[in-house]
Amino acid sequence: MSKRGAALELAVLGLLHDAPMHGYELRKQLNSLLGWGRVLSYGTLYPCLKALGKAGYIVATEQKDVPARGRRARIVYKLTAEGKERFTQSLEESGPASWDDDNFGIRFAFFARTASPTRVRILEGRRSRLEDRLESVRLSAQRGRERVDAYTLELQRHGLESVEREVGWLTELIERERSGGYQDPPEDTSKPDTSKPDSSK
Amino acid sequence: MSKRGAALELAVLGLLHDAPMHGYELRKQLNSLLGWGRVLSYGTLYPCLKALGKAGYIVATEQKDVPARGRRARIVYKLTAEGKERFTQSLEESGPASWDDDNFGIRFAFFARTASPTRVRILEGRRSRLEDRLESVRLSAQRGRERVDAYTLELQRHGLESVEREVGWLTELIERERSGGYQDPPEDTSKPDTSKPDSSK
DNA sequence: GTTAGCATGTAAGGAGTTACATGATTTT
DNA sequence: AAAATCATGTAACTCCTTACATGCTAAC
Numbered sequence A, B: 001m002s003k004r005g006a007a008l009e010l011a012v013l014g015l016l017h018d019a020p021m022h023g024y025e026l027r028k029q030l031n032s033l034l035g036w037g038r039v040l041s042y043g044t045l046y047p048c049l050k051a052l053g054k055a056g057y058i059v060a061t062e063q064k065d066v067p068a069r070g071r072r073a074r075i076v077y078k079l080t081a082e083g084k085e086r087f088t089q090s091l092e093e094s095g096p097a098s099w100d101d102d103n104f105g106i107r108f109a110f111f112a113r114t115a116s117p118t119r120v121r122i123l124e125g126r127r128s129r130l131e132d133r134l135e136s137v138r139l140s141a142q143r144g145r146e147r148v149d150a151y152t153l154e155l156q157r158h159g160l161e162s163v164e165r166e167v168g169w170l171t172e173l174i175e176r177e178r179s180g181g182y183q184d185p186p187e188d189t190s191k192p193d194t195s196k197p198d199s200s201k
Numbered sequence C: 001g002t003t004a005g006c007a008t009g010t011a012a013g014g015a016g017t018t019a020c021a022t023g024a025t026t027t028t
Numbered sequence D: 001a002a003a004a005t006c007a008t009g010t011a012a013c014t015c016c017t018t019a020c021a022t023g024c025t026a027a028c
Helices: A005-017 A023-034 A042-054 A081-092 A104-109 A116-143 A150-179 B005-016 B021-035 B043-054 B081-090 B104-109 B116-143 B152-180
Strands: A060-062 A075-079 B058-062 B075-079
Touching: A005 A023, A005 A042, A005 A060, A005 A075, A005 A081, A023 A042, A023 A075, A023 A104, A023 B116, A042 A060, A075 A081, A075 A150, A081 B104, A116 A150, A150 B081, A150 B104, A150 B152, B005 B021, B005 B043, B005 B075, B005 B081, B005 B104, B021 B075, B021 B104, B043 B058, B043 B081, B075 B081, B104 B116, B116 B152
Parallel strands: none
Antiparallel strands: A060 A075, B058 B075
């Protein structure tokens, strides 16, 4: 759970930070958060929840008193104080791990709760990671060792273009970040229920 | 090796079909073929080569007679007749597996050796897979259950845009394919069709 | 009345990574 | 002389998926 698993852990912690939830619901949210084709299985989620429970970051409370007429007792997971601590600490981190392929997406998804300097560091880290990638691919294309038919070329061209766009996107975000943009309210940790004070920039 | 592993198997077979190679070289080629951040480890490659050998698709020949003055004896892998058979058969396949996330890239990389109707089927399959994805994300965004802050929204918007571009790319490729494109370059720039030849089914 | 969705889990296994182990050769 | 690259492998481990096991409720 030290490298990849951190992504799932953070995502679960973050979603439960928003609101307590049961496994089934959590999975749906996770699927749209982790996005794009990836579908998380229960075989991953439930053991992860168990581990987080054992670590003391979450507690499971069974809804047996209010079974809502016939409905199966659902197990609702809730963040502990340690869990909240862990989550906020994780959000402060801005080392290389925070901008690798596996973590960047989740880190970005929680940007609203991340401090602005941290956001910039992560965005820049991600950008230079992608730029390194572009560089090495361009070099190896120039050295021209490999198979070159029209399709291989097209695949390479398309890949290059996609990554270039990604870099452009990141650059825009960084600039917006630097000019105050995206303005978020300075983190709300007290209120358990948010009544949508402000959603548009 | 039945589902995901098929991708690596196909890639190895395809590269060895081009030319016999030793493991180290193979890995480098594989890395640029599988592309983008993915770096294949020896811990995956060598066991795979062993399995392919056991299956009779490749043979390993040690270069002991010509150690090229001091150079460590390299083990060169070569396709057998069965391996060639297997490779060409694999290239004919155009079922759902050929356009999933894990295989599409490799299938595309070997398009130059794939029959044109097969190419079209794979491209169309891939496109409709992505379109399904777009659809479901758009729906869930409309139903609007999830967390909505500026960053989550931006992430979603960007993801949507990327997939849309991908779909556009595929559409272009399909059209080019239908008008003879790529292999034997008729270099047809006239483009007489302003009317849609109907791409959706 | 049967399909689809809700709900919680476990067991087995696959694919791949990291770290280890070893050593020669070329470049800086 | 050191560092990078060439070269081949193995063992342990991790993350995740698939398939299984169970059963209820709502819609069609």
